[in-house]
Amino acid sequence: MPYIDSDHESVTDREGLRARIPGWGADLDPADRPSVPKERRDLETGAHWTIPPSQPELRPRERSIEHEMLPPVFGTVAPLRGLSGAVRRLAYSRYSEGRAAHWLLLILGDRVDAWESHARSLVERAPDNPIAESGVLGEPRMRPIASRLGNNRADLKHIWMDPLVLAGPVVLLVALAVIRKLKTK
Amino acid sequence: MQAMVYRGPYKIRVEEKDIPKIEHPNDAIVRVTRAAICGSDLHLYHGMMPDTRVGTTFGHEFIGVVHEVGPSVENLRVGDRVMVPFNIYCGTCYFCARGLYSNCHNVNPNATAVGGIYGYSHTCGGYDGGQAEFVRVPLADVGPSIIPDWLHEEDALMLTDALATGYFGAQLGDIAEGDTVVVFGAGPVGLFAARSAWFMGAGRVIVVDHLDYRLEKAKDFAFAEVINFNQLDDIVVELKKQTDWLGADVVIDAVGAEADGNLLQHVSASKLKLQGGSPVALNWAIDSVRKGGTVSVMGAYGPLFSAVKFGDAMNKGLTIRTNQAPAKRQWPRLFEHIQAGHFSPRDIITHRIPLEHIAEGYHMFSSKLDDCIKTVITTEEGA
Numbered sequence: 001m002p003y004i005d006s007d008h009e010s011v012t013d014r015e016g017l018r019a020r021i022p023g024w025g026a027d028l029d030p031a032d033r034p035s036v037p038k039e040r041r042d043l044e045t046g047a048h049w050t051i052p053p054s055q056p057e058l059r060p061r062e063r064s065i066e067h068e069m070l071p072p073v074f075g076t077v078a079p080l081r082g083l084s085g086a087v088r089r090l091a092y093s094r095y096s097e098g099r100a101a102h103w104l105l106l107i108l109g110d111r112v113d114a115w116e117s118h119a120r121s122l123v124e125r126a127p128d129n130p131i132a133e134s135g136v137l138g139e140p141r142m143r144p145i146a147s148r149l150g151n152n153r154a155d156l157k158h159i160w161m162d163p164l165v166l167a168g169p170v171v172l173l174v175a176l177a178v179i180r181k182l183k184t185k
Numbered sequence: 186m187q188a189m190v191y192r193g194p195y196k197i198r199v200e201e202k203d204i205p206k207i208e209h210p211n212d213a214i215v216r217v218t219r220a221a222i223c224g225s226d227l228h229l230y231h232g233m234m235p236d237t238r239v240g241t242t243f244g245h246e247f248i249g250v251v252h253e254v255g256p257s258v259e260n261l262r263v264g265d266r267v268m269v270p271f272n273i274y275c276g277t278c279y280f281c282a283r284g285l286y287s288n289c290h291n292v293n294p295n296a297t298a299v300g301g302i303y304g305y306s307h308t309c310g311g312y313d314g315g316q317a318e319f320v321r322v323p324l325a326d327v328g329p330s331i332i333p334d335w336l337h338e339e340d341a342l343m344l345t346d347a348l349a350t351g352y353f354g355a356q357l358g359d360i361a362e363g364d365t366v367v368v369f370g371a372g373p374v375g376l377f378a379a380r381s382a383w384f385m386g387a388g389r390v391i392v393v394d395h396l397d398y399r400l401e402k403a404k405d406f407a408f409a410e411v412i413n414f415n416q417l418d419d420i421v422v423e424l425k426k427q428t429d430w431l432g433a434d435v436v437i438d439a440v441g442a443e444a445d446g447n448l449l450q451h452v453s454a455s456k457l458k459l460q461g462g463s464p465v466a467l468n469w470a471i472d473s474v475r476k477g478g479t480v481s482v483m484g485a486y487g488p489l490f491s492a493v494k495f496g497d498a499m500n501k502g503l504t505i506r507t508n509q510a511p512a513k514r515q516w517p518r519l520f521e522h523i524q525a526g527h528f529s530p531r532d533i534i535t536h537r538i539p540l541e542h543i544a545e546g547y548h549m550f551s552s553k554l555d556d557c558i559k560t561v562i563t564t565e566e567g568a
Binding site (some may be wrong): 027053104132171 | 194195197199200208222231234235236237238239241242257260266273277281284285291293294296307311312327356357362363372382383386395398408415416426429431446451452456470488489490499514515517518525526542545548549556
């Protein structure tokens with residue numbers, strides 16, 4: 001069957017839609033849509049500067065090499081430290097955002113950071129408790145079985161992998177220890 | 186103060202942290218009364234967003250009371266009740282001057298491709314977020330607004346991201362009267378996008394997800410037709426059938442980086458972190474929209490590459506429109522919709538939990554337990 005333009009003509013039932021759906025068509029006119037057009041020069045922002053005053057850089061702050069200089073405002077939480085800090089520093093100092101190496105190094109840095117932090121917590125006053133930190137202890141209040149089973153959820157195919165991601169560093173360390181022990185035998 | 190702290194993938198806890206200090210003359214410190222967990226927080230929680238550092242506090246949806254202001258703050262006073270958009274922005278750079286607040290160039294040293302976002306990794310500027318008792322709010326004369334007396338605080342909270350983003354996503358679709366609009370994802374942003382599509386004159390709105398309880402919400406809250414893709418062999422063929430075999434006029438991707446529906450895509454992105462996101466919903470959008478149609482993407486993806494079917498997009502002559510929402514730009518019109526009684530944004534909230542139980546809140550949201558759609562975090566101050 002050929003496709004014919006006139007087969008697809010339809011008339012909007014304006015009154016029916018307005019009766020059924022509160023506010024139907026209120027923004028039909030693009031002029032009523034706040035992000036149309038995309039770029040507008042007439043918006044009032046509350047800023048009373050041309051360039052925001054610069055935040056003091058109290059310690060060296062890493063930045064993308066696609067920035068000519070450090071922007072005037074920035075976050076200061078979790079400064080670079082340890083091996084993860086070295087990996088992240090390399091990502092920022094050597095590779096632009098256009099390079100896969102930049103992002104892959106940052107992802108590697110995240111994994112190293114998690115391992116380092118977990119190890120560090122063991123000698124601090126507040127060791128990590130992966131079970132409590134995973135939130136699973138609240139499951140009895142969350143209808144865990146009824147929520148998961150019988151609902152034809154697509155994510156059941158991979159949800160079993162979540163504990164592996166959670167326990168990944170521990171599994172890796174145990175595996176390395178076992179391999180080392182086997183080799184020394 | 187008490188604050189949610191990231192400890193690694195799938196691990197968070199509440200810790201005692203120092204109350205943030207004024208670090209810039211236009212900073213404010215806000216005492217948080219309500220925060221929310223966003224679907225995009227799950228990308229951080231799952232360890233997908235590059236440069237998410239242990240010790241960071243998440244949370245880019247929050248409201249509160251001004252606790253302290255820096256010396257150059259003119260528009261806020263201590264004690265003001267404020268709603269804070271998830272974007273941190275300066276208001277005057279090349280992009281802000283054009284209304285592209287989410288693309289501000291002056292607030293994120295770590296990346297140029299994305300602006301500043303509260304509690305959303307160092308890739309988004311390295312700021313702590315609002316899932317805490319206090320939060321630093323930079324450039325306080327630009328971002329926060331005083332909450333109008335008539336506005337319910339939970340509606341104000343929804344305006345800080347989820348509602349503004351959903352409404353913005355519908356605008357990206359460039360919807361014309363009578364259009365058939367398909368929304369992938371029945372989470373908070375998808376629900377708001379579907380509801381907003383009607384404001385713009387849609388003739389049909391179809392919401393696609395795999396969680397039946399969310400699809401029920403899409404029917405009730407967004408007056409949408411619904412499809413569970415997991416009950417079908419091929420969602421693209423079903424959508425073609427339902428649209429005279431042409432495809433939808435507009436398709437909105439409100440899922441983003443952790444889309445289900447293709448195990449290889451999901452595992453390579455979400456579990457192995459080898460893609461910026463699992464572009465299943467985006468690929469379905471490209472294939473189910475009509476030729477010449479528009480795909481709107483405000484579901485969040487990471488900066489690494491993703492396996493997107495760009496050839497189909499090119500050959501079909503699609504318009505693909507994207508961005509993080511400039512949230513505050515949406516507020517005046519959304520205030521009018523709420524005041525007119527067109528909808529009640531807080532109707533999508535399913536759970537309210539204290540900050541001390543936030544690890545369980547994340548687990549519930551991540552594992553989609555107890556019919557969770559939107560979780561609000563209450564602090565002692567806001568309880």
